[in-house]
Amino acid sequence: MALSKPVSEGVEQVIAQHYLMCGTADCKKNCQFYCNPCHHPMCEQCNDEHKQSPESKSHEVVVYRHRNRKLPVEKCRDHPSKDIDMICEDCQVLLCSKCAIHDHRGHIFADLETIYSKNYSLCLDEIRNIYQYFLPTIREMKRDIREDAKKLITFMDDLRALIKSEAESMKRLVDEVMSDKLEQVVKLEETLKDEIQSQYDTYKEYKGYLEDIYNRITGHMTFDKVQSNPILFSLSEHLKIKPIPETTKPIYPVFSAGQYSKDDFAYLFGNISTPDTLPEKRRIKPKETPPKRTLSLSSSVDIVKEYTVPSVKGAYYLSLDTFGGIWVSDNYGNLVHADQQGNQLQKILTNVGDEGYHSVTKSGDLIYTDSGNNTIKMITLDKKITEFMKIEKWTPLSIHSSNINGDILVGMSKGRTGKVTRYNSSGKEIQNRQRDSRSQGLYISYPRFITENINGDICISDYDKSAVVVLYKTGQHKFSYTGQGSKFRPFGICTDIVGHILVCDNESNTVHLLDHEGQFLLLLLTEEHGIYRPVSVCVDADNKLHVGQFNTNKVKVYELLE
Template sequence: MAMSKADTQDAGQHYLVCNTEGCQSNCQFYCNACHQEMCEECRDEHLKNPDNRRHEVVPYRQRRHQLPKEKCKQHPTKYIDMHCDDCNIPLCSQCSTMSDHLRHKLVDLETIYSENCAECQGKIRQIYQYFIPTSEELRQETNANITEIKKIMDDIRTSVKAEGERLKKLVEKVILQKIVGVNDVENSITAMLQDQGKTYEDYISYLKNVVKEFSGYLSSTQLLGNPMISTISGQLTIKSIPQTTKPFPPVFTPGQFSEVDVSKLLGTVNASTYKQENRAIKPMETLKPTDQMKQDEKKSDVKQTLSLSSFVTKVKEYRMTGVKRPYHVSLGKSGSVWVSDDDGNLVHTDLQGNALQKIKTSSDFTGYHTVTQDMDLIYADRKKHVINRITMDNKVTEFIKTGDWEPLCIHSSKINGDILVGMIKDKVAKVLRYNKTGREIQNIQRDNKEQELYRNPRYITENINGDICTSDFGITGVVVVNKSGHHRFSYSGQQSGFSPWGICTDVVGHIIVCDGRLKNRTVDILDQDGQFLHFIHREPSFLFPCSVCMDDENNLHMGQYPTNKVTVFKYLQ
């Protein structure tokens, strides 16, 4: 079903224009009586009219949905605008005067429609904010169980083989039978867990279909048969999250050594006899709005009305003491800034340039530090193959060890707090995802054709849709994969010799990347699908942009080589 223009704009959060004739200002308000989008100035003029003083003008996101216009089949000159509760059918005003509906309870149809639309939108929000995230957590838990069971079964296999070595040739004949038994148990448990994972995948797919169905109700121009005009409760329902059980690993029991009882000596592998325990599904009512959720909602309201400005405004400029060149910038709490250069200097200052903390690292001109949701700083020490955390009280602790891999760039997700790390070893590169506790949960290295995605990932960020965007020096391009790690697109610039440096995304989903080639010196802006929109900034001949990040006011902070200056620009309106 086609969505109305207003619904399409609201769902996609595009730039909204005032609907007053001749006005092209940004829409912020909505008159429920006139069903008209308005800017602030037109709203004031609208309410000055004595005829409009009783009109209800609300913020656009709080608007009442307009009832689709449909002619009454019995009275073609009249529109359906009432609802008979006794008969549970929509009517026109002339139908309501007929004998069939005398003394029946009649209700304004637009009120019912608006209330049901609000309920439908609420259900959609519940799906996105509770049902899908909770189901995804359960799916990830089943995957973790698979890994755990695999490790346990590996331990059992080792025990069985150790027993076989002690019994030498006498045991060799029996040990194969035991291994088969172990494999059968593992396959059974793994199959069960995979079925559970498939159950949640199917359920998530069902939830997305429910979203489409409910969205269809919102945009439908048909009244008959549309749940949006029904007063009967329970029309908009969502199936409960499927219940699954946690597996209990089997236990290996050693046997007694004897030629006659070889089978017993090798032990047995038995499935757990414990009663299977249901997985814990957090109830919806325990989800209380956190400060972060309120801030995200506020950002979403801002995002709805933001778009690219036709001009870029310089807001301010500040110098960073203690660094030679601002190759990477991370914004901390209360306007503080973390900046690093190519000499391993990592400096924490305020916007007046006063140094708060300085750390010496072995990293160079890469995006090797980021600020977490908890406002801690985490940074990669390339030569030591470790990622450290600096807490608010300035304590430095070891957070993640990367083994033989050199961590180059890092980003803390604003969506869920995950840590994205680009790393390299022996000219092979990859991106790993860690959860908040530092446990590896995703490895991204090849595309669906088994081709290497990365060669030298130097800067990394995440877009509002979960895409992972990486500036790669080796590929000399921007590589974008979705949150599942599947390659979406690559960007190789608008000018020859594109050299991607600092990269970030904004609240609208734009991708902003520095082109540091000496002949180019631009900051490119792309949409979420990699389409070039325009240049935000072109540097003078003696400077080039090398780092970018966004603040909470939707301003762009840009570091400039070879100075120690960071310039702040506004490019959204």
């Protein structure tokens, strides 16, 4: 069953001529076509020969980008010599041809590879949507939220200033009222003092009056004549004394304190409230629906920019953060966080060398191996450094935090023996793989760099084995890639959003491009692209390839996918 019609000559090539190599042995021409039944990439000449061959002239050949994806090989449990390659639509079970004949006679079947290829393309489309729409949209909304956070600080500072101003105003009013009341007290005090002074003066005058009476009476008593003696005549008039004047006690004023509570005062002060209106929804940029297409390699590997990372002597390993910045390490233990304008944000000194020893987690923290102390450390977003977990008996070399599920992959060594251990995001060990469970053979020696592909495969750059070693998510060996004949010295490794594997070859000054099955596609970058001794690679959210080199702190950025 075919997804596309056979192509004729003149069909537009999807990938530029210098990218994909023909899969025919000893043919170094450019790949343009793909035979779906054979799963074989071909140049134009080999395609013509393929169509003329009696064995393959009826095969479906398509433009490379429209190819069917090769179904992973899995043997039937009941018929170990047969591959599972179809699905029974009546029973919804996967089966081989013998199962179909023996147990599902008369049922309707569908080709599993056709379904797989179709759904694989749908997955790539969704990955494209994630990277080209959802993640950029979320980044814009996060920027909007950060702006709101800044506005909130300013707004709340203004609100606090208004409250303090209102409090000062109320204090002034209280001071004015207090001043009026104190002035009233002074006036009342003066009035009462005048009344008391008046009463005091009354008794002072009455005392003078008594002193006069006393003097007259004593004078009469000493009168030595009989004639006109006041004691003998009109004595009653002289002994008549005026009564003591009556006075009253002062009435003191009373202060009646106002009867109010804190709530009464708060009511007078003013109220803080949130307006009873519905919050405005943040605008989510509508998803565009361009003509359906699949991400493919850019038609030309052009450098789009170059930036300098301060305080490092080389760009041995790169870890992109979640905000557009990058962590870069050299082989002298310098680990620097910088933006892509060359501004240094943070720097620490580690005791690690030229391995891929750091990775950014889904939450934005940086984790890195401390091989001198056999620990994994974490640098949080607020720049605090903590010990994340301790590694027993083995030395941690490389590390990768999964963008799929947050798991942490750690490449370790003991002597010249290597292994990969999987931890969950909390640091609990959940998988430990050193040997292939099928062959019991060692397949990892020195896992210098490690990453993960979109399908969960674990990709390792093993320096001692001079190979790229790829494991299934379960830890079983999938394939090893050892270069294209000449000496191969693999360094930094990464994957892109369509499952390509990119690895630096420090020996030939190139970056190799493989598909997820381990097939060599092309030398993506060579000295002609301006690189020398590449040691690190990573792909950003805009599908740009960042390349670090041994002898410079300049990072080159190339167009990768379109």
